Amino acid sequence: MSNYPAGDRGFLGDPKAPGFLGWIFSTDHKRIGLLYFWAIVTFFCVGVLLGLLLRLELFSPGVDFMSAQTYNATFTLHGVIMIFLFIIPGIPAAFGNLIMPIQIGARDVAFPRLNLLSWWLYMIGALLAITSLFTGGGPPDTGWTFYVPFSTQTASNASLALFAVFIIGFSSILTGINFVTTIHRMRTTGMGWFRMPLFTWSLYATAWIQILATPVLAITVSLVMVERLLGIGLFNPTQGGDPVMYQHLFWIYSHPAVYIMVLPGMGVVSDIIPVFARKPAFGYKAIVVSSLAIAFAGSLVWGHHMYTSGMSDNAVLLFSFLTFVVAIPSAIKVFNWVTTLYKGSIALDPPLLYALSFVLLFSIGGLSGLVLGAASADVHVHDTHFVVGHFHYVMFGGAGFAFFAAMHYWLPKIYGRIYSKKLATIAWGFMFVGFNLLYLTMQIVGVKGMPRRYYNYLPEFTDLNRLATVGSWVLAIGLVIMFANLFHSVLRGTPVGPNPWGGASLEWQIPSPPPTDNFGENDPVVTHGPYDFKEAGIL
Amino acid sequence: MTPHLHKDYVGAKFGMWLFLFTELILFGGLFILYAVYLSRYPAAFIAAGAELDLRFGAANTLILLTSSLFVALSITALRLGKTRQSLWLLAATVASALLFLVNKFFEWSAKIQHGLYPASPELQAREIGETVYFNLYYLTTGLHGLHVLIGAVVIVWVMVFIRQQKVHRDDWVILENAGLYWHLVDLIWIFLFPLYYLVL
Amino acid sequence: MSSESSHIVPYRTFILIWIALLILTGVTISVAQIDLGPLNIWVALSIASCKSALVVAIFMHLKYEQLLFKLALLSALIILAIFIGFTFIDVLYR
Numbered sequence: 031m032s033n034y035p036a037g038d039r040g041f042l043g044d045p046k047a048p049g050f051l052g053w054i055f056s057t058d059h060k061r062i063g064l065l066y067f068w069a070i071v072t073f074f075c076v077g078v079l080l081g082l083l084l085r086l087e088l089f090s091p092g093v094d095f096m097s098a099q100t101y102n103a104t105f106t107l108h109g110v111i112m113i114f115l116f117i118i119p120g121i122p123a124a125f126g127n128l129i130m131p132i133q134i135g136a137r138d139v140a141f142p143r144l145n146l147l148s149w150w151l152y153m154i155g156a157l158l159a160i161t162s163l164f165t166g167g168g169p170p171d172t173g174w175t176f177y178v179p180f181s182t183q184t185a186s187n188a189s190l191a192l193f194a195v196f197i198i199g200f201s202s203i204l205t206g207i208n209f210v211t212t213i214h215r216m217r218t219t220g221m222g223w224f225r226m227p228l229f230t231w232s233l234y235a236t237a238w239i240q241i242l243a244t245p246v247l248a249i250t251v252s253l254v255m256v257e258r259l260l261g262i263g264l265f266n267p268t269q270g271g272d273p274v275m276y277q278h279l280f281w282i283y284s285h286p287a288v289y290i291m292v293l294p295g296m297g298v299v300s301d302i303i304p305v306f307a308r309k310p311a312f313g314y315k316a317i318v319v320s321s322l323a324i325a326f327a328g329s330l331v332w333g334h335h336m337y338t339s340g341m342s343d344n345a346v347l348l349f350s351f352l353t354f355v356v357a358i359p360s361a362i363k364v365f366n367w368v369t370t371l372y373k374g375s376i377a378l379d380p381p382l383l384y385a386l387s388f389v390l391l392f393s394i395g396g397l398s399g400l401v402l403g404a405a406s407a408d409v410h411v412h413d414t415h416f417v418v419g420h421f422h423y424v425m426f427g428g429a430g431f432a433f434f435a436a437m438h439y440w441l442p443k444i445y446g447r448i449y450s451k452k453l454a455t456i457a458w459g460f461m462f463v464g465f466n467l468l469y470l471t472m473q474i475v476g477v478k479g480m481p482r483r484y485y486n487y488l489p490e491f492t493d494l495n496r497l498a499t500v501g502s503w504v505l506a507i508g509l510v511i512m513f514a515n516l517f518h519s520v521l522r523g524t525p526v527g528p529n530p531w532g533g534a535s536l537e538w539q540i541p542s543p544p545p546t547d548n549f550g551e552n553d554p555v556v557t558h559g560p561y562d563f564k565e566a567g568i569l
Numbered sequence: 570m571t572p573h574l575h576k577d578y579v580g581a582k583f584g585m586w587l588f589l590f591t592e593l594i595l596f597g598g599l600f601i602l603y604a605v606y607l608s609r610y611p612a613a614f615i616a617a618g619a620e621l622d623l624r625f626g627a628a629n630t631l632i633l634l635t636s637s638l639f640v641a642l643s644i645t646a647l648r649l650g651k652t653r654q655s656l657w658l659l660a661a662t663v664a665s666a667l668l669f670l671v672n673k674f675f676e677w678s679a680k681i682q683h684g685l686y687p688a689s690p691e692l693q694a695r696e697i698g699e700t701v702y703f704n705l706y707y708l709t710t711g712l713h714g715l716h717v718l719i720g721a722v723v724i725v726w727v728m729v730f731i732r733q734q735k736v737h738r739d740d741w742v743i744l745e746n747a748g749l750y751w752h753l754v755d756l757i758w759i760f761l762f763p764l765y766y767l768v769l
Numbered sequence: 770m771s772s773e774s775s776h777i778v779p780y781r782t783f784i785l786i787w788i789a790l791l792i793l794t795g796v797t798i799s800v801a802q803i804d805l806g807p808l809n810i811w812v813a814l815s816i817a818s819c820k821s822a823l824v825v826a827i828f829m830h831l832k833y834e835q836l837l838f839k840l841a842l843l844s845a846l847i848i849l850a851i852f853i854g855f856t857f858i859d860v861l862y863r
Contacts, residue, residue: 140580207587214837215580242848245591249598253708261703262687264602269688270701275605278856279598329848330855345859579835586838590845597849604853605860607810623798630794638787641778641828648777745830752829759820762794763813767801 031107039544040446057142058546062149063127064444069153070124071513073115077511080108085468085502088495091487092233101187101439101485102171107163109174110191114198117289117429119296122240123205125153125436126233128444130209133227135218139548140211148204155198173483175284178265178276180256187521189258192251199244199251200465202290206240209233218536218549220556224318227535227560228311231318232297235325239286239293243329244483246323247283250276274339281332289328291425293321293416295432298365299385302439303367305533306382307374309568313366320359327356337405344406353403358397364389381531384435387462391427395420398473413483416476419469427465434461437516442530446542447523453515460508467501474539534558534566578742585746589753592716599709603764606701613698618768620685621706625676626766629669630758636665637755640724640748651739652731659728662751666721673714677707706765713757720751742766771855776833786827 041060044052053061084104096104126546131139139145163169166187172180176195181188213234217226226234254276256264265276311317333341333349357364367389376382398420402408411417442448475494480487487495529538535556537544558565585662607614643658684691685703727747730736736743787801797816805812826832 058783140577141584144584166713203588203591207584207591210587211580211584214583215577215802241587241591242594242845245593245595246598246852249595253598256708261685264701264708269704270606270697271704272605272609274859275602275856277857279601282598282852282856330851333855333859340863342862344862345855348858350853508762566717582834584839586841590841593845594849594852597852600849601853601856603858608860610855611807627794627798631791634787634790634794637824637828638783641783645777645783648780680823728832749829752824755828756821756824758819759824760814760817763797763817764810767797767813768810 040541041546042445042543044546046546057138057146058141059127059131059138059145059445060544060546062145063129064122066119066127066152067124069156070116070120073111073156074120075513076109077108077116078506080104080111082502082506084108085499087485088487089499090496091489091492093485096485098485099171102483103169105483106170106173106191110159110170112425113174113287113291115152115159116193117291117425118202119152119198119205120291120299120429120433121436122162122209122233122290123148123202123258124442125229125298125433126205126209126294128535129440130230130233131212131216132540132544132548133230133535133560134213134216134221135536135549135556136212136216137549137553139208140215141208144204145208146529148201148208150447151197151204153199155194155196155201158194158197162187162194166190168323175280176251176254177280178254178257178273179267179304181254182263182266189255192255192258193313194254196248196251199247202240203244203248206237206244208239209237213237218553218556224315225556225559228314228317228321229294229297229302232293232300232321235321236290236293239290239329240326241551243283243290244288246279247287250279253279274341275334277336277339278332281335282329285332285335286325286329288424289324289428292432293324295388295392295429296324298322298432298436298439299367300363300389301533301535302385302435303370304561304563305531306377306379306385307371308377308532308563309370309374310559310563311366312369312372313362314373314559316362317366320362323359324356327352327359331356334403334405337408345391350367350403350405354400357396357400357403360392364393379438379531380449380451380458381435381439383455384431385436385456387458388431388435391423391431391465393428394470395423395425398423408519411476413481414476415472415480415482416480419473419476420471422472427469434512435529436502437565439519439531440537442523442526443528443537443542443544445520445523446523446525447519448526448530449515449519449523453511457508457512457515460511461505462508464501464504464506464508468498468505469501471495471498471501529568532563532568534568535560576740576742581742582745582749585749588632589749592753592757596709596712599705599712600760600764603705603709606705607768610696610698610701613696614702614768616696617699617702617706618765620680620683621766622676622679623766624723625672626762629672630762632665632669632672633755633758636662636669637752639665640751644741644744644748647731647736647741648738652737655744656731657727658708659724659731663721663724663728666717666724667715670714677710709761710765713754713761716754716757720747720754723747723750776830778827778830778833782827786823789823790820793823 041058053065056062087094087101108441127145167185169186170188170191170284171186172184172188176188176192213230253264257266263269265271265273267273300311300317331349331352333345336354337346402411402417402420438454471494475491478491480491526542528541539554540549563569631660637660639658643655646655646658680686687704687707692703722749727736730743797813800812800837801809832841
């Protein structure tokens, strides 16, 4: 339980694998997790910059500094980076790798070399995506959805971007296989299924979606590539194909992918709230079951992206109904989180602040999602800024804020150093205000009829767009403070002990930073649940 | 990786099965398209399906089923300690894979000589459903052929391991997993064969 | 070695399964010569399913694996069936 003598930096300074090569060829799950983490944070910052540029262009109607083509390329790039390089791998690949094996008392994941391969594939995919900007016909301009027929006809370099998506998808599949096998086979003595922390449970549900949905994306993007390169078009009406089938296949993956993005975030929040409320998680089993239910039901609702595609009315009806069904397990989680907080001894530390923002922002996103899930309302707001605001609430307010919560919660564990709580709170204040200013305004301007994906708009939308753009600046200030505070803490932060927050799950029982072999010679024996603070002797 | 480390056979096999599911769903995307287009162009699919040479398809079915048998037998042989026999059986599997591909090559060449390839003038003169059929046919069998090739390479790789004593009667999970992959290739073909050669 | 996976399937079983597979292939080819209308595709798919069940159960040893493997395969098949089925709710009624 005690920490190291000064100078020993655990897995960070493993003498058996020194230097840069020791990192990029490491099979240690914690090192791979950190490799992911830093790559993901870098891509996130690039994505944020592109988003700021988009907002800047929308400051006034007409061309400010971007042509239509540049604007198209910029939002495509923003989408591709944020979806495929940040949110999808974000929590599972970075924090899942860092924390999950420790949470179940394992030495590593089931297939450590495969894990390293996933990271390499991810980096190769990212490199290809970047290469696509500067080669061929220039940056892809299709939007991250790559809809046919435009994606098969555009002169921009969509083929390489599609190939990058294929490779990154492969990386995601391998992570999923690794996690499911790890959780099934490598739980330590006493770590029964219902003693697993909720974060691990959420990763389990997520990993199944990664395995069962991602291959559909692989075949779909391959078919678009085949049409671009060989002219064999299965979605091409002049060859008897049906473009709507592209949308089916694309969303068969991409809707479940929404849950790949948000389920791990829910897991982070489920882990954080009990610790800072000093109370066991209320309705542990309900949260577990709702994770699995979301994973399953989330695979049944892809059609709600296609209400205006010319799909049959029967399908619209069915998908609309099922969309409302998904709201049930999501609501179960929210109620359980709130009840966990009720009468708790709440410590309003930064991880909890970010986690609570998740609950609020995700709820707003979820409720506006019901507007879109109702087919009759969706027809009117389809492809407007209302949709853009909605998915930013869910993705950024949900998965993004959960990622920040995870950083504030677990980085002290990983680096053994803690940030300034005061600065973290100030950063949170900026981000929370800026976020709502930006995306709530976007939803309003969307309801008023401003379509998405145009660099230009009617003059009557000017005021609201300016407000949103100002919101984006406030948000950016918050992000800068938050990252500066965290980076500073990684290098020079105050050293902390093994358990700065008083958590009862296994990761808090080993030193910070964790040793390379996690628990040393003897595997831990688990005698209580992840939130039994009394049993763990913390309360 | 110390050799004394406990090796989790069930875990390794389970991981492989999960990977096979992803392959299944990868082909699943093409099966969805096949099903949708068959329901849209039933007559054209029957007409186009009649153009395929049943003899090629049936021969390839026999070849793959037999190669699956070889792989299955080779695992039993290895575990009984008959290493040489196991290697011969694997060699026979690789030979079957090559035979399958050669067969496929002749089949495709014959089709192309008859002007039946994507966007060919011959196909453009016919009903559009036949174009869809042949697009699907070339892409699906092409993707399957690629898997046959990958499977063969994997089996050769395992043969090298067996020769190097890295895979032996007490440590056979790599062979088992390679075998699982090969059976999947066979499984996909079990469905492709009736869907493309026997539509009526 | 772990006892759970130590079942060695005898040669005989494999060869019998192989013969069954060849017979089923013969059956599916002969049945395809008879015109059953729309039923045709279902008959062909049923026979293919029988064949794949044999391959999965014996050649791939699924019969001898833990329940977990069987449940996992079942989930994958159910998901694939849902993907196809729900797509058809659009395609059939368009």
